[in-house]
Amino acid sequence: MNSHDRNRSRNGAQSETDCAVCPGTRRCWGAEPLSADAVHARREPPLERGARLLEQGGTPAVYIVATGCLVLRMSLPDGSQRVVGLRLPGELVGLESYARGIQPYTAQAATASAVCRLRMPEPGTAAGHGTLLERLLLKSAAQPERAAAPWAGLPAIERVAAFIENYIERAQLTAREERFRLPLTRADIGSYLGLAPETVVRALGHLSQTQRLAVRGRTVSLGGTL
Amino acid sequence: MNSHDRNRSRNGAQSETDCAVCPGTRRCWGAEPLSADAVHARREPPLERGARLLEQGGTPAVYIVATGCLVLRMSLPDGSQRVVGLRLPGELVGLESYARGIQPYTAQAATASAVCRLRMPEPGTAAGHGTLLERLLLKSAAQPERAAAPWAGLPAIERVAAFIENYIERAQLTAREERFRLPLTRADIGSYLGLAPETVVRALGHLSQTQRLAVRGRTVSLGGTL
DNA sequence: CGGCCACTTGAAAACCTTCAACCTATGTGG
DNA sequence: CCACATAGGTTGAAGGTTTTCAAGTGGCCG
Numbered sequence: 001m002n003s004h005d006r007n008r009s010r011n012g013a014q015s016e017t018d019c020a021v022c023p024g025t026r027r028c029w030g031a032e033p034l035s036a037d038a039v040h041a042r043r044e045p046p047l048e049r050g051a052r053l054l055e056q057g058g059t060p061a062v063y064i065v066a067t068g069c070l071v072l073r074m075s076l077p078d079g080s081q082r083v084v085g086l087r088l089p090g091e092l093v094g095l096e097s098y099a100r101g102i103q104p105y106t107a108q109a110a111t112a113s114a115v116c117r118l119r120m121p122e123p124g125t126a127a128g129h130g131t132l133l134e135r136l137l138l139k140s141a142a143q144p145e146r147a148a149a150p151w152a153g154l155p156a157i158e159r160v161a162a163f164i165e166n167y168i169e170r171a172q173l174t175a176r177e178e179r180f181r182l183p184l185t186r187a188d189i190g191s192y193l194g195l196a197p198e199t200v201v202r203a204l205g206h207l208s209q210t211q212r213l214a215v216r217g218r219t220v221s222l223g224g225t226l
Numbered sequence: 227m228n229s230h231d232r233n234r235s236r237n238g239a240q241s242e243t244d245c246a247v248c249p250g251t252r253r254c255w256g257a258e259p260l261s262a263d264a265v266h267a268r269r270e271p272p273l274e275r276g277a278r279l280l281e282q283g284g285t286p287a288v289y290i291v292a293t294g295c296l297v298l299r300m301s302l303p304d305g306s307q308r309v310v311g312l313r314l315p316g317e318l319v320g321l322e323s324y325a326r327g328i329q330p331y332t333a334q335a336a337t338a339s340a341v342c343r344l345r346m347p348e349p350g351t352a353a354g355h356g357t358l359l360e361r362l363l364l365k366s367a368a369q370p371e372r373a374a375a376p377w378a379g380l381p382a383i384e385r386v387a388a389f390i391e392n393y394i395e396r397a398q399l400t401a402r403e404e405r406f407r408l409p410l411t412r413a414d415i416g417s418y419l420g421l422a423p424e425t426v427v428r429a430l431g432h433l434s435q436t437q438r439l440a441v442r443g444r445t446v447s448l449g450g451t452l
Numbered sequence: 453c454g455g456c457c458a459c460t461t462g463a464a465a466a467c468c469t470t471c472a473a474c475c476t477a478t479g480t481g482g
Numbered sequence: 483c484c485a486c487a488t489a490g491g492t493t494g495a496a497g498g499t500t501t502t503c504a505a506g507t508g509g510c511c512g
Binding site: 084100139152 | 258300302308310321322324325326347349350352353354355356357359360362363364365366367368375376377378379380419420421
C-alpha cells in the first residue's frame with residue numbers, strides 16, 4: 001500500500017497520479033484531505049479555447065476541471081442546439097456518461113482549460129472504490145441545477161442576474177477575485193437561459209443601471225462598482 | 227455473511243431490511259441483481275396524499291420511492307414557492323441533503339405513497355459502502371434534469387409536451403400501462419415549467435387537438451387514442 | 453481596408469400572463 | 483336530498499414582456 005512508487009508524476013502530463021499528492025488537490029477535492037490511493041487521475045494535454053473534450057454520443061469518460069471553463073452543449077431532437085451547462089474548476093464533466101454509457105452532451109473549452117481524466121471503476125466492481133464514489137456523489141448531489149431550473153418563468157432580468165451571480169459564486173470557490181471575465185457570449189447565455197441574445201443585452205443593461213451588477217463588455221462583478 | 231437472520235422483514239413496516247431480499251428490489255434497483263448486504267433500507271409508514279416527507283431546511287435523510295409520487299417544492303428567497311421536481315418509484319428523494327447537510331426542498335406525497343429510508347454511511351467512512359455509493363451515483367447521474375432544463379425558452383406547448391412525455395416515460399419504467407393519471411394540478415405543472423396555469427390548460431388543449439397527446443382531465447397518454 | 457463577429461439599439465409582431473367570469477366535481481352541513 | 487362551499491379546471495379579452503427583424507456600431511485580423 002505504498003503510494004509512493006505509483007506516482008510517476010514528475011513527467012507531468014501523461015501519467016496517472018494519485019490525487020492525494022497533487023499540488024492542486026484542494027482545488028479539486030476541497031479542504032478535507034483525500035486519503036492516499038483513493039482517487040487517481042491523469043492530467044490531459046491542455047485545451048485551447050474552442051477545443052472539444054467530449055462529443056455528444058461519444059464513449060464514456062469522466063473528467064474534473066483543473067483550470068479554465070467548459071461549455072456543455074446539447075443537440076436536441078428537433079435539430080436545434082442549446083447550451084445546457086458550464087463547468088468551472090473543481091467541477092465534473094461527463095459523469096452522466098458513467099450512468100448512461102453515452103455522452104449526452106458536447107463539452108468545449110470556453111477558455112483555455114486543463115482537465116484531469118478520472119480512473120473510474122467498471123460498473124459492478126465497486127468494492128474498494130468507496131472513497132472515489134463518495135466524493136463523486138457528493139459533488140454531483142451538490143450541483144444546484146439538480147432539481148430543475150428554479151428560474152424558469154422568472155422575468156428575463158432575474159434570470160440573467162441569477163446566472164451571473166451564480167457564476168461569480170462558483171468562480172470564487174477557486175479564485176480570490178471580485179471581477180470575472182465571462183467565458184460566454186450573450187448568445188450563449190441566452191441559449192442557456194432560454195432567452196434571445198438581445199434580451200440578455202437589455203437585461204444586463206438594466207442590471208448595470210440599477211447597480212445590481214457591474215457589467216462592462218464581458219467583465220462582471222457584484223454591486224455597482226466594477 | 228448470512229443475510230438471512232439480518233432480515234426481520236416479516237413484521238414489515240419498521241425494521242431495516244437488506245434491499246437484496248426485498249420482493250420489490252427490481253423496481254428500485256433494476257434488473258442487475260443487488261449483492262447481499264450492499265444496500266439496507268427501512269420501509270416507512272405509508273404516506274397519505276398531502277403528507278410531507280421532508281421539510282425544506284430539515285435534517286439530512288435519503289429515501290427511495292417505492293410506490294406513489296412525491297412533489298418537491300422549494301421556497302425561493304423572494305418568498306414565492308415553486309415546484310422543482312417530481313419523484314416516481316425507484317427514484318431518490320433528499321440525496322442533495324447528503325452533500326449539503328440540509329434539505330433544499332420540501333417533499334410532499336402527491337398521491338398515496340410509500341418510501342424506504344436508506345441507511346447512508348457517515349460522510350468520510352466510505353470504505354465498505356462502495357456498492358451503495360455506486361448505485362446512488364448511477365441513479366443520480368442518470369437523472370434527465372442534471373444538465374439544466376433543456377426546455378427553457380421553448381414555446382409553452384413544447385414545454386408541456388416534454389413534461390408529459392417525460393412523465394409517461396418514467397412512469398412506464400415501473401408500470402406496464404399506457405394511460406396515467408397525473409398527480410399534479412395544472413397550477414403545479416405550470417409552477418414546475420414556469421408557466422401560468424391557464425397557459426398549461428391551453429397547451430394541453432392544443433396537444434390534445436393535434437393528436438400529440440390524449441388528455442381528459444388528469445388522465446394522459448401518448449398519441450391520439452386514450 | 454474589408455470582412456467577420458460580437459454586441460447594441462429600435463420598432464413591430466408574437467406570445468404569455470393577468471384578470472375576470474364561469475363551469476364542473478366533490479364534499480359538507482342542514 | 484338539497485343548498486352551499488371549495489378546489490380545480492376552462493374560456494375570453496386586455497395588457498405586458500419577449501422575440502423577431504432590421505439596421506448600425508466597434509473591435510480584431512487577414
